Amino acid sequence: MLVNPASRNAAGADLDRGLESLRAAGMEVELLESSSVEDSRRAIRDRCAHLELVIVAGGDGTISSVAGTLLDCKLPFAILPLGTANDLARSLGIEGDLAAAFECIRADHRQNIDLGEVNGHYFFNAANMGLGTKVTEELESEAKARLGVFAYLKAVIAALTHAEQFRVEAQVDGERHRFHSIQLAVGNGRFYGGGNVIDRDARVNDGKLSLYSLRPQRLWELLTLAPLLRRGEHRLAKRVFNAAGREIRIRTWPAGMAVHADGEPVTETPAMFKVIPAALEAVVAARAPVLQDQESRQS
Numbered sequence: 266m267l268v269n270p271a272s273r274n275a276a277g278a279d280l281d282r283g284l285e286s287l288r289a290a291g292m293e294v295e296l297l298e299s300s301s302v303e304d305s306r307r308a309i310r311d312r313c314a315h316l317e318l319v320i321v322a323g324g325d326g327t328i329s330s331v332a333g334t335l336l337d338c339k340l341p342f343a344i345l346p347l348g349t350a351n352d353l354a355r356s357l358g359i360e361g362d363l364a365a366a367f368e369c370i371r372a373d374h375r376q377n378i379d380l381g382e383v384n385g386h387y388f389f390n391a392a393n394m395g396l397g398t399k400v401t402e403e404l405e406s407e408a409k410a411r412l413g414v415f416a417y418l419k420a421v422i423a424a425l426t427h428a429e430q431f432r433v434e435a436q437v438d439g440e441r442h443r444f445h446s447i448q449l450a451v452g453n454g455r456f457y458g459g460g461n462v463i464d465r466d467a468r469v470n471d472g473k474l475s476l477y478s479l480r481p482q483r484l485w486e487l488l489t490l491a492p493l494l495r496r497g498e499h500r501l502a503k504r505v506f507n508a509a510g511r512e513i514r515i516r517t518w519p520a521g522m523a524v525h526a527d528g529e530p531v532t533e534t535p536a537m538f539k540v541i542p543a544a545l546e547a548v549v550a551a552r553a554p555v556l557q558d559q560e561s562r563q564s
């Protein structure tokens with residue numbers, strides 16, 4: 266079990282009782298506090314051959330930081346959500362208190378989930394260009410620690426006042442689309458930004474990425490769109506472009522726009538997005554409605 270003490274809810278978390286319950290269920294658990302991303306990656310790599318499961322106790326940032334290592338080591342993972350947004354945990358149906366998350370680990374229901382990749386960087390939830398990256402920039406860590414999910418709202422309002430438009434060429438599985446945008450998002454999971462739905466049909470195991478773009482619009486129009494965006498119902502809205510596919514190539518004018526993946530700045534446009542279907546095995550909540558069942562995926 267890898268604990269990131271810098272995750273928002275790590276400080277007050279009582280892991281002892283949960284750990285005891287795992288040990289009582291016959292699991293041999295080694296507890297490790299991670300001091301850096303490199304530290305986490307090395308800890309997993311060094312133990313690769315001896316581990317059966319990596320329990321990541323942290324937020325989305327912590328889980329994304331070890332995605333590539335889990336993939337290389339072909340190791341399954343479970344989540345103890347200790348972060349601010351915990352969007353991947355939500356996408357896996359893991360909600361509620363820590364006791365419920367420990368219960369999921371004991372029950373050990375597993376599913377293969379997809380991983381997104383942009384210019385060689387992995388992400389679970391979503392990548393943003395435009396307004397979304399401004400939100401992250403506005404979201405200074407001090408406010409995030411103090412306000413949690415409400416900090417996102419404050420940051421959104423600050424970013425909206427500086428929304429700039431840009432031109433986009435998107436090739437979705439080879440099909441070309443051109444449009445103007447103020448915000449582009451490419452999602453892999455179902456949730457991003459603290460419980461916003463990427464698309465009402467998106468699942469973290471559907472083998473697809475979802476793209477949406479907000480066309481330039483007035484501030485009041487954006488504000489009226491906000492509840493639809495929150496629920497992932499932007500298909501119902503005019504001024505939103507939607508598409509889904511396995512490969513999405515994005516060029517922007519101006520070029521060199523920042524691409525943030527799972528909240529971290531990772532690359533710039535032009536950006537090549539790919540989904541790696543069923544990349545990782547994850548411990549999920551039993552009968553999680555946020556996951557596509559494996560039968561309908563095959564059909």
Ligand SMILES: Nc1ncnc2c1ncn2[C@@H]1O[C@H](COP(=O)(O)OP(=O)(O)OP(=O)(O)O)[C@@H](O)[C@H]1O
Nearest residue numbers: 271272273299301305324325326327348349350351
């Ligand atoms: N593997 C890691 N080990 C140590 N520190 C990490 C690791 N991964 C990321 N960090 C640092 O810890 C900070 C907090 O981690 P994380 O992003 O998981 O929690 P959060 O910001 O509270 O939650 P969320 O990402 O769900 O909003 C990150 O911003 C990053 O600076």
